[in-house]
Amino acid sequence: MKATYYHERGEVRLGEVPEPQLIHDGDAIVRVTLAGICGADLDFTQNGPEMGVQPGMRLGHEFVGVVEAIGKDVRNVKVGDRVVASAMFVDGECHFCSRDIPSACEHGGLFGSPLFAEHGGSDIQGGQSEFVRVPYANGSLFTLPESLRSAETDAKVLPLADNFATGYHGALNSKVKPGETVVVFGDGAVGQSAVMAAGLFDPAQIILVGRHDGRLEFGRQVGATHTVNSKTDDPVEFVKNLTDGYGALSVIDTAGNQASLKQGLEVAQAGAAISVLGFGHLYAPVDAPYSDALFRNLTIHTGIVNVAAYMKTLLPLVESGRIDPSVLFTQTLPLEEVVSGYELMRSRAEGTVKVAVRPS
Secondary structure (H helix, E strand, O other): EEEEEEEEEEEEEEEEEOOEEEOOOOOOOEEEEEEEHHHHHHHHHHHHHOOOOOOOOOOOEEEEEEEEOOOOOOOOOOOOOOEEEEEEEEOOOOOOOOHHOOHHOOOOEEEOOOOOOHHHHOOOOOOOEEEEOOOOOHHEEEEHHHHHHHHHHHHHHHHHOOOHHHHHHHHOOOOOOOOOOEEOOOHHHHHHHHHHHOOOOOOOOEEEEOHHHHHHHHHHHOOOOEEEEEOOOOOHHHHHOOOOOOEOOOOOOOOOOOHHHHHHHHEEEEEEEEEEEEEEEEEOOOOOOOHHHHHHHOOEEEEEOOOOHHHHHHHHHHHHHHHHHHHHHHEEEEEHHHHHHHHHHHHOOOOOOOOEEEOO
């Protein structure tokens, strides 16, 4: 079968690899019908040696597909079901999963990455491929409702695997309230998702801060009331002017680096909640802002998205039409062009927010 794999720093390839097989009784094999390229995939490949990514590792943690085979202990899905996978495979039963914190699953890991790969068996694979083995299928796969069981609706569901769910995670943890102001740092797919998710909670203003005019305009189309290009304007001054000097009550940081964290603290009013979603701090250290947070009673929430816990909330919102995350996909390419998809994402090409790939 064809699969996307890591070759060397900054370089991915598409090649022929063996089809996956069931290893454990809780496994499933999924035939992938649509997969996403995530900003985290770019981070993993660009920082491959530091992240422990080995040449040949198959990539991708966002995928929708059809169940082709199941182990004897799989009970929540059956062969023929159309499913969306959580970006993290999780057992759904451990101490943390039972408390709706599956990101801390005692047996979990991330598809298409070396993170906790040992928990899933000897062959952890990514979803940017024709088929993928899913460990712990009972906790990791979600059967789609009848109205979303087609190739035409795959793109509506796929962002729930990670990016949209992550934006929702940010909205929850920044405690967005009706009538208040939200600031989102970062104009990539997670930032756009955070804008859309924040809108579910009826804030008065959603301010998107980014560095690309095209993406900022996209943000307005999906719900931002104001945008700031931080290359030309000061977002702190903009937010303070818009809020009578007080700042925002909710801040969602999808970059997670020193600059975004500093500005996030500066735009937050006393008593605000800041949700840090971005991975920038993994690659460069940031200052711990405890003193600033202490004296202004700020809440700083960090953490990986709990996809499996949110799916029961988000799938009905897609089915009802309340949200349509498919707008995030500005390009859909055949799997054979996945390398071009990575380049579009990496270069932040004009008109590109997120790329999906579809196996033949």
